[in-house]
Amino acid sequence: MLRQLRAALGVGVVTEPPAPASEIEALGVTLRGEIARLFGRSLHIRQVDAGSCNGCEIEISGLTGPHYDLERFGLHFVASPRHADCLLVTGPVTRNMAEALRRTWEATPDPKLVIAVGDCSRDGGIFAGSYAIAGGVADVIPVDAVILGCPPSPKALLAGLLDAMGRLRQ
Amino acid sequence: MIHDLLIAAAQALAIAALAPLVVGFTRRLKARLVGRRGPSPWQPYADLRKLFAKEVVVSENASWVFRATPYVLFAVMLVAAAVVPVLVARPAPAFAGNLILVMYLFLLGTFFLALAGLDTASAFGGMGSSREVAISALAEPTVILSVFALALRSGTIDLGGIVERLGAEPRLAANPAHLLAFGAFFIVMLAETGRLPVDNPATHLELTMIHEAMVLEYSGRYLALVEWASAMKLTLFMTLLANLFLPWGLPGGLTVAAMAGGLVALVVKLAALALLLALVETSVAKLRLFRVPELLAGSFALALLSVAAVFLVR
Numbered sequence: 257m258l259r260q261l262r263a264a265l266g267v268g269v270v271t272e273p274p275a276p277a278s279e280i281e282a283l284g285v286t287l288r289g290e291i292a293r294l295f296g297r298s299l300h301i302r303q304v305d306a307g308s309c310n311g312c313e314i315e316i317s318g319l320t321g322p323h324y325d326l327e328r329f330g331l332h333f334v335a336s337p338r339h340a341d342c343l344l345v346t347g348p349v350t351r352n353m354a355e356a357l358r359r360t361w362e363a364t365p366d367p368k369l370v371i372a373v374g375d376c377s378r379d380g381g382i383f384a385g386s387y388a389i390a391g392g393v394a395d396v397i398p399v400d401a402v403i404l405g406c407p408p409s410p411k412a413l414l415a416g417l418l419d420a421m422g423r424l425r426q
Numbered sequence: 427m428i429h430d431l432l433i434a435a436a437q438a439l440a441i442a443a444l445a446p447l448v449v450g451f452t453r454r455l456k457a458r459l460v461g462r463r464g465p466s467p468w469q470p471y472a473d474l475r476k477l478f479a480k481e482v483v484v485s486e487n488a489s490w491v492f493r494a495t496p497y498v499l500f501a502v503m504l505v506a507a508a509v510v511p512v513l514v515a516r517p518a519p520a521f522a523g524n525l526i527l528v529m530y531l532f533l534l535g536t537f538f539l540a541l542a543g544l545d546t547a548s549a550f551g552g553m554g555s556s557r558e559v560a561i562s563a564l565a566e567p568t569v570i571l572s573v574f575a576l577a578l579r580s581g582t583i584d585l586g587g588i589v590e591r592l593g594a595e596p597r598l599a600a601n602p603a604h605l606l607a608f609g610a611f612f613i614v615m616l617a618e619t620g621r622l623p624v625d626n627p628a629t630h631l632e633l634t635m636i637h638e639a640m641v642l643e644y645s646g647r648y649l650a651l652v653e654w655a656s657a658m659k660l661t662l663f664m665t666l667l668a669n670l671f672l673p674w675g676l677p678g679g680l681t682v683a684a685m686a687g688g689l690v691a692l693v694v695k696l697a698a699l700a701l702l703l704a705l706v707e708t709s710v711a712k713l714r715l716f717r718v719p720e721l722l723a724g725s726f727a728l729a730l731l732s733v734a735a736v737f738l739v740r
Contacts, residue, residue: 269461325462328465330469338644339644
């Protein structure tokens with residue numbers, strides 16, 4: 257226990273420093289401003305895997321780690337759609353997940369935001385045309401923004417969230 | 427009489443206002459200990475404000491229990507804050523400071539939350555309720571017993587009396603049995619307020635949840651009240667720990683200046699306890715559910731030894 261604590265204190269903060277040159281920091285700070293305007297400095301995200309290969313999930317979980325540390329911008333991943341302001345949907349929507357995705361959307365209280373993540377979520381990507389696929393996310397629930405990439409990097413995810421905020425404000 | 431009510435109101439207000447900061451500060455410390463920068467300590471206030479403005483989604487199968495529970499929980503915490511020593515040693519109402527009353531106020535909240543978890547018939551809610559009830563049944567005797575150790579030493583069961591007696595005679599507190607009771611109370615605090623190693627307040631994995639599993643179905647202002655009430659419960663347990671075991675800085679007099687002094691002392695003690703909580707939570711892993719009774723049995727044994735020591739070490 258003591259060794260662990262010594263290691264924790266010895267290593268120090270590995271989150272990107274607040275230098276103005278850091279792109280992540282700039283993106284995050286702008287994003288925080290947008291969230292403040294729309295949701296009052298707090299955005300709770302529910303991630304929904306609608307049939308993804310988990311590539312996007314790995315990038316998304318990178319956001320919560322010490323390097324990107326998304327929580328410092330007031331974003332937080334939650335365990336239930338009832339707690340969420342934003343659904344982050346990954347993957348092409350498989351036939352088996354279409355109904356579940358629709359119900360998740362219904363369970364999320366207004367005002368809410370849906371962001372589709374990854375190339376597959378737009379039109380099915382490389383899985384398009386398969387008998388197992390119901391289509392892109394927009395074929396099942398209304399989508400506010402799409403973050404492209406296969407998979408999108410954490411930086412692209414932050415930029416995409418920012419873009420979605422801007423679009424919602426208009 | 428008016429004076430008494432004002433003091434009770436000031437105490438309830440202080441706990442309600444400080445609770446989100448205690449949670450936010452603990453989160454910030456924990457983030458720092460794992461090398462992150464972490465959210466601002468004021469983040470929980472922003473979360474609460476946003477939740478109060480949001481729509482409420484309620485399952486069509488939910489009954490009045492589900493809707494009433496957030497209000498019951500919040501009311502219970504306000505009453506508890508009014509009657510325990512927070513800003514002054516002896517708050518007003520005649521029944522104030524009765525340990526049994528405070529303990530069962532907390533249990534009333536737990537009871538309603540467990541019912542609400544069952545109410546919507548979601549699988550995770552029921553699982554959370556059954557775990558919560560099992561853990562509070564095991565933690566309850568330890569809370570009572572560890573405070574009894576203090577009560578025996580100071581000759582009164584009244585919480586205000588204990589604080590006054592121990593504050594006046596520090597010799598009574600300089601005793602190994604005092605430390606044992608502190609350990610026992612600290613462990614039940616972790617269990618009762620859903621902290622590691624009993625429950626993980628940051629988990630997203632439904633199968634490991636206890637408190638979170640019961641509130642998965644809440645949204646909007648209901649969720650805000652439930653979250654606020656559980657932050658107040660943590661703050662109240664920390665306040666009890668601070669004021670019963672380190673009863674210094676609590677004013678005997680009932681002037682505004684004395685109460686402001688009491689508030690400063692409380693904030694300092696809460697910050698120290700939040701640091702201790704963050705250190706413990708960063709350095710232990712969550713216990714397997716079937717190991718939790720062993721931990722609680724351990725804390726019960728500490729409390730029992732502490733009570734026995736009152737008769738052995740005079």
